[in-house]
Amino acid sequence: MRLRCLVVSMVSPFRHLPSFLCAMSGLAWLALFAPYASAQGTFSLKSTSFHAGNTVQAAQVFNQDDCQGGNRSPQLSWHDAPSGTRSFAITIFDEDAPGRGWWHWAVAGIPATVDSVPENASFSGYLKKVGAVEARNDFDVDGYGGPCPPPGKPHRYVITVYALNTADLRLAQGRPALMFDHEISTATLGSARLVVSYGR
Incomplete structure (x- = not known):
């Protein structure tokens, strides 16, 4: 995901967007996998x-x-x-x-x-x-x-x-x-x- 963010920052004509897009991408991944990460509770x-x-x-x-x-x-x-x-x-x-x-x-x-x-x-x-x-x-x-x-x-x-x-x-x-x-x-x-x- 870090590599994709780097590529976006290099090619995007909108210099203020890359960090926002990376943050949103990270949140999407967390939302996708968080249920699996928390499924295993404490013994x-x-x-x-x-x-x-x-x-x-x-x-x-x-x-x-x-x-x-x-x-x-x-x-x-x-x-x-x-x-x-x-x-x-x-x-x-x-x-x-x-x-x-x-x-x-x-x-x-x-x-x-x-x-x-x-x-x-x-x-x-x-x-x-x-x-x-x-x-x-x-x-x-x-x-x-x-x-x-x-x-x-x-x-x-x-x-x-x-x-x-x-x-x-x-x-x-x-x-x-x-x-x-x-x-x-x-x-x-x-x-x-x-x-x-x-x-x-």
């Missing part, structure tokens, strides 16, 4: 169970020892995944736990046609039905394990949905969550997350 994550910045409710808290909750995995929905997405994965990680942090949930193999998981998908059989596999969390349990930090300052829990470029990470049910995290990281096209907190 985003929402939840009816978790609300960004808020406290985890009892339904999602772990149910063992002195943590008395429903231990139901959260409802999650995501939108505008990157082009080329072949599958999805989900992780929940406590970044404030001592040491390397604490894995509460890791799921892989969610089909690209799925854009949400219902509450309690981990134990209701929903994930198995769609062909997904779950890691063994740091409670040494396959599937979801809710927040259960030691008494004191609330911990932050990072919920992340990953769009992956493959439908087969070759992960098996019950492998360690850290292994899931590694394999997910090698195939990630994009991710969306929200952060919640919980303390006792």
Whole structure:
């Protein structure tokens, strides 16, 4: 388009027109292609169970020892995944736990046609039905394990949905969550997350 504008400026007898014509040409191109450029929105994550910045409710808290909750995995929905997405994965990680942090949930193999998981998908059989596999969390349990930090300052829990470029990470049910995290990281096209907190 810059070359065409240069040619017009050289041959036009009206010296004041080239810049106007170039500007109008540029606007025409923008009008033509803008719908395609904006069609792909930002990959985003929402939840009816978790609300960004808020406290985890009892339904999602772990149910063992002195943590008395429903231990139901959260409802999650995501939108505008990157082009080329072949599958999805989900992780929940406590970044404030001592040491390397604490894995509460890791799921892989969610089909690209799925854009949400219902509450309690981990134990209701929903994930198995769609062909997904779950890691063994740091409670040494396959599937979801809710927040259960030691008494004191609330911990932050990072919920992340990953769009992956493959439908087969070759992960098996019950492998360690850290292994899931590694394999997910090698195939990630994009991710969306929200952060919640919980303390006792």
